[in-house]
Amino acid sequence: MLPIITISREFGSGGHSIGEAVAKELGIPFYDGEIVNRVAMESGYAKELIEEQGEHTTAGNKWFDVTAASAMYFQSPQDEIFLAQRKVILDCAAKGPCVIVGRCSDYILKTEEIPSLHILIHADMEHRIARVLQRYGEIKDVDVKKRILKKDKQRRTYYRYYTDQRWGEYQNYDLSIDSGTLGEETSVHMICELAKSMAK
Amino acid sequence: MLPIITISREFGSGGHSIGEAVAKELGIPFYDGEIVNRVAMESGYAKELIEEQGEHTTAGNKWFDVTAASAMYFQSPQDEIFLAQRKVILDCAAKGPCVIVGRCSDYILKTEEIPSLHILIHADMEHRIARVLQRYGEIKDVDVKKRILKKDKQRRTYYRYYTDQRWGEYQNYDLSIDSGTLGEETSVHMICELAKSMAK
Numbered sequence: 370m371l372p373i374i375t376i377s378r379e380f381g382s383g384g385h386s387i388g389e390a391v392a393k394e395l396g397i398p399f400y401d402g403e404i405v406n407r408v409a410m411e412s413g414y415a416k417e418l419i420e421e422q423g424e425h426t427t428a429g430n431k432w433f434d435v436t437a438a439s440a441m442y443f444q445s446p447q448d449e450i451f452l453a454q455r456k457v458i459l460d461c462a463a464k465g466p467c468v469i470v471g472r473c474s475d476y477i478l479k480t481e482e483i484p485s486l487h488i489l490i491h492a493d494m495e496h497r498i499a500r501v502l503q504r505y506g507e508i509k510d511v512d513v514k515k516r517i518l519k520k521d522k523q524r525r526t527y528y529r530y531y532t533d534q535r536w537g538e539y540q541n542y543d544l545s546i547d548s549g550t551l552g553e554e555t556s557v558h559m560i561c562e563l564a565k566s567m568a569k
Numbered sequence: 570m571l572p573i574i575t576i577s578r579e580f581g582s583g584g585h586s587i588g589e590a591v592a593k594e595l596g597i598p599f600y601d602g603e604i605v606n607r608v609a610m611e612s613g614y615a616k617e618l619i620e621e622q623g624e625h626t627t628a629g630n631k632w633f634d635v636t637a638a639s640a641m642y643f644q645s646p647q648d649e650i651f652l653a654q655r656k657v658i659l660d661c662a663a664k665g666p667c668v669i670v671g672r673c674s675d676y677i678l679k680t681e682e683i684p685s686l687h688i689l690i691h692a693d694m695e696h697r698i699a700r701v702l703q704r705y706g707e708i709k710d711v712d713v714k715k716r717i718l719k720k721d722k723q724r725r726t727y728y729r730y731y732t733d734q735r736w737g738e739y740q741n742y743d744l745s746i747d748s749g750t751l752g753e754e755t756s757v758h759m760i761c762e763l764a765k766s767m768a769k
């Protein structure tokens with residue numbers, strides 16, 4: 370049987386596209402934005418809030434301002450979204466082989482001891498800037514590098530908060546690929562070949 | 570043309586064997602212990618000292634006890650070995666496609682802007698203990714886990730000292746493979762396929 374595949378990615382590294390192409394080639398479901406819809410249904414929160422809070426945490430996040438005492442009794446919307454998202458991810462995985470992008474999915478499946486293949490996609494800043502500009506076009510007055518660094522930081526802080534682990538430690542992945550130096554096509558091919566070999 | 574391949578590895582992860590098998594399959598030279606012999610010739614230092622000082626640094630290392638003032642003028646044997654080793658690594662790379670294991674080779678080739686494929690091999694502690702026991706057999710009164718952790722620490726400290734970088738950061742590698750979960754055979758196959766695709 371093909372494995373469940375989680376993709377952790379740096380912003381602008383092409384992790385989303387690579388995951389989508391892998392799912393397509395292997396003929397298995399692909400979950401990324403789809404998770405947001407499901408979490409919205411599960412939790413009742415608006416999609417926009419889930420998109421905002423489902424992978425991001427900033428130091429200035431107001432939910433972090435609760436005192437330790439109140440935090441013991443108070444579940445923030447972000448916590449509720451995390452829990453709903455966790456449930457959706459586990460539901461997706463329970464249905465069989467699939468590709469799941471981000472959202473601490475590697476950690477969530479590991480803690481539940483669900484066998485899966487954990488992939489990290491990264492690239493150097495030069496490649497990521499070029500990719501973001503190609504995908505979203507140039508935006509006036511927006512420093513692309515700053516935007517990339519901020520997005521990474523938000524995701525890392527979120528990951529750190531909910532997993533108590535540092536994001537991007539090589540020990541957490543079966544395979545880490547530099548999509549900048551190796552290219553997206555090669556990255557997709559490597560992951561598919563690996564998944565197929567595991568299915569034998 | 571096939572690429573120059575550097576292999577960085579955790580102790581007990583099978584990185585040496587994987588590198589050797591890759592070199593054999595690709596029909597290119599393999600440099601690991603061989604480097605020690607060449608450094609001995611270049612530097613005049615004994616092989617035993619090079620083996621000890623060529624990848625290891627401990628906090629208690631006497632060469633680190635020199636004061637800042639004397640360090641400015643005094644090149645320690647460890648520094649001399651590093652420089653001789655660096656030269657040998659660059660000489661190996663200059664001859665063409667090959668596999669080089671450890672010894673900051675990834676960093677040395679990068680700083681000289683020599684195009685190469687940088688691979689990290691790692692595995693969880695359970696796999697590494699099993700591998701070390703299988704390779705070296707059980708040694709009375711030796712805690713294998715402690716030995717692995719110590720060896721990793723020495724190599725990391727050495728790497729940190731000579732490269733000013735943290736060892737094992739995913740950004741430094743084109744590909745990082747968990748040889749414990751994926752297996753040595755798959756690891757060798759993936760690296761060879763990737764090297765061959767780059768040669769096209």
